[in-house]
Amino acid sequence: MLQPPVIALMTDFGLEDAFVGVMKGVIATICREARVIDLTHAISPQNVRQAAFHLDRSIAYFPDGTIFVSVIDPGVGTARRAIGVQAGPYFFIAPDNGLLTTIFKRWPEAKCHELTNANYQLANPSATFHGRDLFTPAAAHLAAGVPLEAFGPAINVAECARIELWQNTPLDNGNGWQGEVIATDHFGNLITSFEAGMLADGSNWQVTVGNSAPPLRIVRTYGEVEQGKPLAYIGSSGMIEIAIRNGNASAKLGVGDGDVVELCRGEFHARPAVG
Amino acid sequence: MLQPPVIALMTDFGLEDAFVGVMKGVIATICREARVIDLTHAISPQNVRQAAFHLDRSIAYFPDGTIFVSVIDPGVGTARRAIGVQAGPYFFIAPDNGLLTTIFKRWPEAKCHELTNANYQLANPSATFHGRDLFTPAAAHLAAGVPLEAFGPAINVAECARIELWQNTPLDNGNGWQGEVIATDHFGNLITSFEAGMLADGSNWQVTVGNSAPPLRIVRTYGEVEQGKPLAYIGSSGMIEIAIRNGNASAKLGVGDGDVVELCRGEFHARPAVG
Amino acid sequence: MLQPPVIALMTDFGLEDAFVGVMKGVIATICREARVIDLTHAISPQNVRQAAFHLDRSIAYFPDGTIFVSVIDPGVGTARRAIGVQAGPYFFIAPDNGLLTTIFKRWPEAKCHELTNANYQLANPSATFHGRDLFTPAAAHLAAGVPLEAFGPAINVAECARIELWQNTPLDNGNGWQGEVIATDHFGNLITSFEAGMLADGSNWQVTVGNSAPPLRIVRTYGEVEQGKPLAYIGSSGMIEIAIRNGNASAKLGVGDGDVVELCRGEFHARPAVG
Numbered sequence A, B, C: 001m002l003q004p005p006v007i008a009l010m011t012d013f014g015l016e017d018a019f020v021g022v023m024k025g026v027i028a029t030i031c032r033e034a035r036v037i038d039l040t041h042a043i044s045p046q047n048v049r050q051a052a053f054h055l056d057r058s059i060a061y062f063p064d065g066t067i068f069v070s071v072i073d074p075g076v077g078t079a080r081r082a083i084g085v086q087a088g089p090y091f092f093i094a095p096d097n098g099l100l101t102t103i104f105k106r107w108p109e110a111k112c113h114e115l116t117n118a119n120y121q122l123a124n125p126s127a128t129f130h131g132r133d134l135f136t137p138a139a140a141h142l143a144a145g146v147p148l149e150a151f152g153p154a155i156n157v158a159e160c161a162r163i164e165l166w167q168n169t170p171l172d173n174g175n176g177w178q179g180e181v182i183a184t185d186h187f188g189n190l191i192t193s194f195e196a197g198m199l200a201d202g203s204n205w206q207v208t209v210g211n212s213a214p215p216l217r218i219v220r221t222y223g224e225v226e227q228g229k230p231l232a233y234i235g236s237s238g239m240i241e242i243a244i245r246n247g248n249a250s251a252k253l254g255v256g257d258g259d260v261v262e263l264c265r266g267e268f269h270a271r272p273a274v275g
Helices: A019-030 A050-062 A101-106 A131-143 A251-252 B019-030 B047-060 B102-108 B130-143 B247-253 C019-030 C047-062 C101-108 C130-143 C249-253
Strands: A006-011 A035-041 A067-071 A082-087 A090-095 A110-113 A176-182 A190-195 A204-210 A218-219 A231-234 A237-244 A260-264 B005-012 B035-040 B067-071 B082-087 B089-094 B111-114 B176-184 B188-195 B203-207 B216-219 B230-234 B239-242 B260-263 C004-009 C035-040 C067-073 C084-089 C092-095 C112-115 C174-185 C191-195 C205-208 C216-219 C230-234 C239-244 C260-265
Touching: A006 A019, A006 A050, A006 A131, A006 C019, A019 A035, A019 A131, A019 B005, A019 B035, A019 B047, A035 A050, A035 C019, A050 A067, A050 A101, A050 A176, A050 C019, A067 A131, A082 A101, A082 A131, A090 A131, A190 A204, A190 A251, A190 A260, A204 A237, A231 A251, A237 A251, B005 B019, B005 B047, B019 B035, B019 C004, B019 C035, B019 C047, B035 B047, B047 B067, B047 B102, B047 B176, B067 B130, B067 C067, B082 B102, B082 B130, B089 B130, B111 B260, B130 C174, B188 B203, B188 B260, B216 C216, B230 B247, B239 B247, B260 C004, C004 C019, C004 C047, C004 C130, C019 C035, C019 C130, C035 C047, C047 C067, C047 C101, C047 C174, C084 C101, C084 C130, C092 C130, C191 C205, C191 C249, C191 C260, C205 C239, C230 C249, C239 C249
Parallel strands: A006 A035, A006 A067, A067 A090, A218 A231, B005 B035, B005 B067, B067 B089, B216 B230, C004 C035, C004 C067, C067 C092, C216 C230
Antiparallel strands: A082 A090, A082 A110, A176 A190, A176 A260, A190 A237, A204 A218, A204 A260, A231 A237, B082 B089, B082 B111, B176 B188, B176 B260, B188 B239, B203 B216, B203 B260, B230 B239, C084 C092, C084 C112, C174 C191, C174 C260, C191 C239, C205 C216, C205 C260, C230 C239
């Protein structure tokens, strides 16, 4: 039996208004059988980079064929293109503003078409809500079986917009990296730009955040430190995270998105580690 | 093949508690195949007028046959009636408190029945949560095929409650209207009571909000002004909106729901326009 | 025709991140036809007791066979067990941390298995996100027809963790109880630890909250007091609640979770009642 298609939605629209509900109404009108999943609608307004991070870290948990609709779109109504992309086992519908940078990095051979065919848009699209008028109709028609080619002219993904992603720069002493906090989650946990793979050489790696806090050894989970104490660990997103056990690290340490973090071999730290 | 029915939910219940989840449990018990869509659950507590606006501006994006359940119900447990309405291609389930004012205005011939039949309510309904005990059971039974007539006695919609909607009053100089901010969205954009149709004569229309801000010309989209600058445009709801490009107009201008706005032909403004 | 299975989710993950969306991606991968319902994702971080209350008061509104996944899990990654439970007409998937205390109380003969079978977990589970890697995969495999026995060894529920639930202590004068506020809802209504059944003897019961407020008689619904006035009534959860009509009782009375309340026969109150 054919499985119903899956459409995953990510926006910066919030849930206070009817924006997301209306997008789901559009999908139900075009492709009633689609399963619609909210990835999140709480991306910070116009924060394309944050959206790119969440998308990159989420896709592996969705079934093959999932259509990801991502509408973080500061350029809505301007000349920025709308694109539909087939990459690996997935489809992506988004403005061409760099939101898919990590997707293009994973799958440089991805197939991309501009979404220009008015047959697959709402009539009289607005200049400010392409999520409703253009992106979800495209996703729903794709879910209903319209081939990607039908939506508009092919684009070479090499010509699609990219954004600068999080980067780590080597420390002067050659024994680690300086990076940044790239996201803060609901619990106040700080997600850093350090990937788990950076720990692979088995050194005594330690993480420093803020100016006054002592370096933190990498532990496996919250239970390995006392209540209220800070810890560093490989988070569920595959990045190193900093948390306070049963507490809010962002609030307690006064650290947030964009703040500097350091990953350094322990023997080169001036201060003793905790955790 | 028969399409599964669609039920759209709008409440002021928020998502912190289990209220909405429980309503969906009730629907799944009665009509498992229904597709349930959250329009929004963030209507300000007891704000029937705000709910009427969101409902009015959303319905066109839903498929024919959609059953809209709206529970903003300050009179729950009192003598106010619960009603089921068939209007145009849609069904509406709501308290009879004016929430459907714009629906009755669009479809004065709508069919309306009071929801009195205890067979289509939960046993021992509470006096404070008719969303769970009365409104969603009615919607789910309707979705499952029970005809509207079966729910209770017919009511002439002319006798249903109405609320006073947003209104615009002509300016003394005869060259425009005074209106109000009727909603503020997630981005801080201000939705005014001025409908797009009011611009139809092609005049040099300008919008003023607050006391000190200069009038704003109507532009097409955000990209037409510089970052951080205010603009006025026809919003996706068909009303004129005021925004700050990549900013929060409500916060920056100190303006919110109910505040006065003015739409005036530009040559009659004392101050020069921007935007 | 076989009804699609229902999975109800409750977590303390919030909706700001992609945690919940990813869990739904996992379910869609394993059991596409499952209907997923969000009970709530706004449990206070690590508040197992609050979660136990919401679960206990919600299950009756869900269809037989519903699989409740509850992930409020301060001990994630430690030795605490993960369990799958069949109790009455329902299934429960949760950490063994007392979250199911009221379920075990209702159904002491419940069947319980530890979730140890790696075939029904994601490969390489993380140490911090068992909601994604262990609990939702278990729920989805259960929904897809895997029998509970297949997930791991049987556990006697008598050996499962319990938490101390809300308790009422008799007043010294023998004419009532002292209890507590066990939850505050979206409207600011205060849900007390007093169950409706405690009023059964028909006495002139009155509720006192805070130090200065006069006792409140029990009324049936909001409409029985004036706008802005406090009232006590049997709430939709079956507990006695305290509200302000069209206002926020928690804010206005300065009362919140854990605060003391008193239920007392009226003739034994020193102060006259209102409401």
